Amino acid sequence: MNLLREELSWITPELCLTLFACVALLVDLFVQKGRESVMVGFFSLMGLLATAFFLYRQYGVTPPAQPVFGCMVVDPFSTLFKLFAVGALAFVVLFTMLSRQTRPDGYGEFYFILLCAGLGAFFLASTYNLLLMYLGLELLSIASYILAGYAKGNRRSGEAAMKYVIFGAVASGVMLYGFTLLYGMTGSIDLTVIGPKLRDQFALDHGTIPISVATGLCLAGFAYKISAAPFHFWTPDVYEGAPTPVTTFLAVASKGAGFAALLRFLQAGFIPDRTLGGPEAMMGYSDKLGTLVAVLAALTMTLGNLAALGQTNLKRMLAYSSIAHAGYVLMGVATMNREGFSSVLFYLVVYYFMNLGAFGVVMYYANTTGDEQIDDLKGLGWRSPLVAITMVAFLVALVGLPPTAGFIGKWFLFTAAVKKGFLWLAVVAGINSAISLFYYFRVARAMWLRPEEEAKYATVHASPAFAALLLVLAVGTVWFGVGFDSLLRYCDYSQNLLR
Amino acid sequence: MELLFFLLFAGLAIAGAVATVWMRYVVHSAFALMGTFLGVAGLYVLLGADFLAITQILIYVGGILVLILFGIMLTPPDRTERNAKRVIGFSASLVAIALFLAVQIGSVVRWAEKSNLEAPKATAAPIGRELLRPDGYLIPFELVSVVLLVALIGSVFIARRRKAVRVDDSSTAAILAERGTLQQKAGA
Numbered sequence: 001m002n003l004l005r006e007e008l009s010w011i012t013p014e015l016c017l018t019l020f021a022c023v024a025l026l027v028d029l030f031v032q033k034g035r036e037s038v039m040v041g042f043f044s045l046m047g048l049l050a051t052a053f054f055l056y057r058q059y060g061v062t063p064p065a066q067p068v069f070g071c072m073v074v075d076p077f078s079t080l081f082k083l084f085a086v087g088a089l090a091f092v093v094l095f096t097m098l099s100r101q102t103r104p105d106g107y108g109e110f111y112f113i114l115l116c117a118g119l120g121a122f123f124l125a126s127t128y129n130l131l132l133m134y135l136g137l138e139l140l141s142i143a144s145y146i147l148a149g150y151a152k153g154n155r156r157s158g159e160a161a162m163k164y165v166i167f168g169a170v171a172s173g174v175m176l177y178g179f180t181l182l183y184g185m186t187g188s189i190d191l192t193v194i195g196p197k198l199r200d201q202f203a204l205d206h207g208t209i210p211i212s213v214a215t216g217l218c219l220a221g222f223a224y225k226i227s228a229a230p231f232h233f234w235t236p237d238v239y240e241g242a243p244t245p246v247t248t249f250l251a252v253a254s255k256g257a258g259f260a261a262l263l264r265f266l267q268a269g270f271i272p273d274r275t276l277g278g279p280e281a282m283m284g285y286s287d288k289l290g291t292l293v294a295v296l297a298a299l300t301m302t303l304g305n306l307a308a309l310g311q312t313n314l315k316r317m318l319a320y321s322s323i324a325h326a327g328y329v330l331m332g333v334a335t336m337n338r339e340g341f342s343s344v345l346f347y348l349v350v351y352y353f354m355n356l357g358a359f360g361v362v363m364y365y366a367n368t369t370g371d372e373q374i375d376d377l378k379g380l381g382w383r384s385p386l387v388a389i390t391m392v393a394f395l396v397a398l399v400g401l402p403p404t405a406g407f408i409g410k411w412f413l414f415t416a417a418v419k420k421g422f423l424w425l426a427v428v429a430g431i432n433s434a435i436s437l438f439y440y441f442r443v444a445r446a447m448w449l450r451p452e453e454e455a456k457y458a459t460v461h462a463s464p465a466f467a468a469l470l471l472v473l474a475v476g477t478v479w480f481g482v483g484f485d486s487l488l489r490y491c492d493y494s495q496n497l498l499r
Numbered sequence: 500m501e502l503l504f505f506l507l508f509a510g511l512a513i514a515g516a517v518a519t520v521w522m523r524y525v526v527h528s529a530f531a532l533m534g535t536f537l538g539v540a541g542l543y544v545l546l547g548a549d550f551l552a553i554t555q556i557l558i559y560v561g562g563i564l565v566l567i568l569f570g571i572m573l574t575p576p577d578r579t580e581r582n583a584k585r586v587i588g589f590s591a592s593l594v595a596i597a598l599f600l601a602v603q604i605g606s607v608v609r610w611a612e613k614s615n616l617e618a619p620k621a622t623a624a625p626i627g628r629e630l631l632r633p634d635g636y637l638i639p640f641e642l643v644s645v646v647l648l649v650a651l652i653g654s655v656f657i658a659r660r661r662k663a664v665r666v667d668d669s670s671t672a673a674i675l676a677e678r679g680t681l682q683q684k685a686g687a
Contacts, residue, residue: 004633011638018645025652070634109656116649123642132639139646146653213598 010068013054013082014122020047021115028108036107041097044111048090055082071129071190076494078126080345081260084352085121088253089114091356091469096245098466099363110150114249117143121257128191128268130179133261134172137225140257141168144250148242160241167224167234175221181214182269191268198269202282215289218265225258228330229300232323236307239319244366247315248359251322252352259329259348263341271336286336290420294334298428301327305435314362314372317439318355321398324436325351331429332413335420338495343412345491350397350409350480357394357473361387364466374446381448386467388447390474395440397477400433405480412488505545512538520592529567536560550623 008015024044031039063075092114120140127133145168149161183189186197198211224231239247270286304324311317329351332344364387365380366372381388397406410433417426480487515534522528536559543552629635 007633069638071638106656106659109652113649113653116645119645129639131636132642135639135642135646139642139649142646142653143649146649146657149657152657209601213601217598 007068010058010064010074011072013051013058014119016051016054017047017115017119017122020044020050021112021119023047024115025108025112028106037097040107040111041093044093044115045090047115048086048093052083052086052090055079055086059083067128071127071132072123073126073128075126076490077264077345078122078260080490080494081125081256082122084256084349085118085125085253088249088256088352088356089118091360091473092245092249092253094465094469095248095360095363098463098469099243099245099367110147113143113146117147117249118253121253121260124257125260125264128264130182130189130191130194133265134176134179136257137175137221137261138172140254141172141225144168144246144254147246147249148238150246151243154241156241157243158241160238163234164238167231171221171224171231174217175224178214178217178219178221181210181217185210185214191265195269199282202285208281208285211285215270219262219292222258222262222265223296226255226262226326226329227323228296228326229303229323232300232303232326235323236316236319239322240313240316244315244359244363247319248356248363251318251355251359255322255326256348256352259333259344262333263344266333266336267341290334290336293330293336294417294422294425297327297330297334298425299327300324300330301429301432305432305439308439309435311439312373312375314374314377314443315359317374317443318358318362321436321439322355324432325355325398327432328410328413328429331417331422331425334422334425335416337416337420340413340416340420342488342491342495343409343416345495346412346484346488347409349487349491350405350477353473353476353480354394354397354404354406357390357470357477358398360466360470360473361391361394364470367466374443377443377446378450380446387470390470391447392444393474393477395444397481399437399440403481404477405484406477408481408484501545504541508538508541508545510538511535512542514538516592520589525571526568529564529571532567533560533564536564550626 020043024040024047027043028036028040058074058079059076063073067073093111096110096114117140120136120138120143123132123136124140125136127136145161145165148164149157151157179189182194185201186194188194188197201211202208220231223229224234227235239250242250266289270289301324304320304322304327308317308320308324311320329344329347332340332347334340362372365377369376393404397404400406400410402408410429414426414429417423417429512535515531515536515538518531519528519535522531536555540552540555540560543549543555630640631637
């Protein structure tokens with residue numbers, strides 16, 4: 001009984017989130033009409049706050065030696081990603097409360113599904129068990145499909161949801177096929193068992209084709225979740241069609257959780273322990289896998305950046321930009337070593353700030369004007385300087401220029417890649433960053449370099465709360481570019497405890 | 500005897516799958532799919548997984564297939580589209596077969612053997628105990644219920660008839676009205 005209680009205490013964040021998701025669903029029934037958004041949103045925020053509190057209490061505590069309940073891993077790595085997801089959810093909830101774009105009749109359902117999507121991200125980030133990983137992925141995906149189609153009556157939103165479902169179903173199927181092959185070869189669904197068993201297989205030297213096929217199929221599933229080429233086709237349509245708060249969630253929390261699962265998958269199954277010394281074949285295979293990921297990274301960032309150049313819709317442009325950023329992050333994954341993975345964590349945190357901010361500005365602007373076109377931003381800089389200045393901070397960070405965190409994040413990714421010997425990849429990424437300057441700059445130009453008279457709207461009505469949120473994100477974006485020590489240390493710490 | 504039944508069920512499953520891809524009419528495909536489901540259920544029986552076999556029949560044949568048939572019944576037929584999909588289905592199955600052959604023939608696979616697997620818990624009672632054992636599958640089992648709840652609520656929300664006021668129109672109208680006043684202010 002005590003043992004059970006102790007195990008339960010390790011999963012309090014998950015229990016808390018589930019509880020408040022249900023509370024949000026029920027509160028909706030008792031709140032007077034017209035006040036649902038605020039009230040239900042308030043309860044959701046309370047839940048997120050409580051979850052963050054429980055997560056914070058787990059930080060720094062020695063993680064349990066055995067997986068909790070036989071399948072959940074509670075370590076700093078998962079805690080980092082859970083905090084990441086809770087923070088993103090909090091911003092998405094706040095955005096929704098302040099947004100007019102999502103005005104469905106079911107607020108309770110909206111917040112319930114949103115929090116459950118977060119729960120999916122929690123499980124995805126904290127398990128070596130393939131079954132639980134798949135369930136977490138599926139919970140996150142199913143919730144995302146519904147959220148993408150939440151603006152009922154809006155054709156684009158419906159189209160987004162439909163495309164997302166079809167792509168998602170195929171990707172899940174492909175990934176499951178990969179999982180079954182791994183199970184067939186090793187007889188286990190636990191990655192910590194699969195890793196050593198695969199090592200035995202390599203030692204027998206039967207060739208790597210079966211393992212390659214299995215890994216390739218699994219990677220396809222992960223690539224879909226993080227929208228890496230060639231599985232990125234759904235991204236622009238879904239990001240554009242979904243209500244903007246949902247897009248923000250997909251771009252930040254969903255992608256982050258996908259990367260968390262990918263890192264765990266590779267770390268546990270395919271990176272030989274250099275100190276123990278794996279068989280030669282496994283070393284070679286690990287490097288080959290790294291090269292494959294590197295090629296995917298180059299492909300992803302190039303496709304994303306080139307496609308972003310021609311976009312006129314701000315959300316669609318940001319969608320392609322998020323594909324490109326998945327490419328940059330994959331660069332760190334391709335190194336297949338601790339330093340690279342640590343730089344991935346760092347960049348994801350930075351990515352989280354700048355993308356939340358950029359999508360926040362889009363929403364802020366679309367709220368009052370109903371427009372999402374880049375050209376319509378003309379003169380915004382003169383009319384609403386505060387918002388425009390925060391947007392510039394986010395854009396500079398997205399390009400990766402100092403003094404923002406985007407620069408530091410890219411710096412770590414580049415050094416990790418070069419140290420591993422992927423000089424060509426670093427060069428490709430450099431060229432890509434230069435290309436990205438063009439389309440990010442177009443937004444800044446529209447805001448600032450057009451005379452005030454061309455402005456389409458007199459002023460963008462600033463709700464002070466929304467402006468404050470954007471300011472917080474902008475300060476974070478710049479702050480981590482200067483005082484990045486503590487964050488870097490935390491990322492390293494999280495990474496080193498990964499098995 | 501076992502081999503005979505294996506061939507029977509495996510043949511049924513494969514023939515059903517091929518027919519599903521090749522049939523001209525979607526309804527025929529759906530019925531062919533039943534062959535696959537039953538064949539797979541038979542294979543489960545041969546593997547000693549009786550509970551799984553029963554669930555396969557109950558859920559796939561009794562639930563999902565009926566759902567598919569309802570879906571077909573409620574959508575207008577479109578034959579031109581079907582022709583296009585046939586090619587896709589064919590090439591997709593070719594890719595799947597190629598992958599499988601690559602795994603089988605490309606090298607000698609050391610599939611996990613019976614001896615180093617856990618003994619099959621073939622009846623309903625052990626499976627139920629395993630699902631609720633804390634170190635077993637308790638967490639995945641509970642998580643599945645959350646997944647199902649989300650899917651249930653989401654599908655009800657999407658299928659629910661909209662209320663009299665069209666949500667999007669009203670917000671667009673509000674935005675347009677506001678835009679008008681804004682421009683007036685700018686003009687003044």
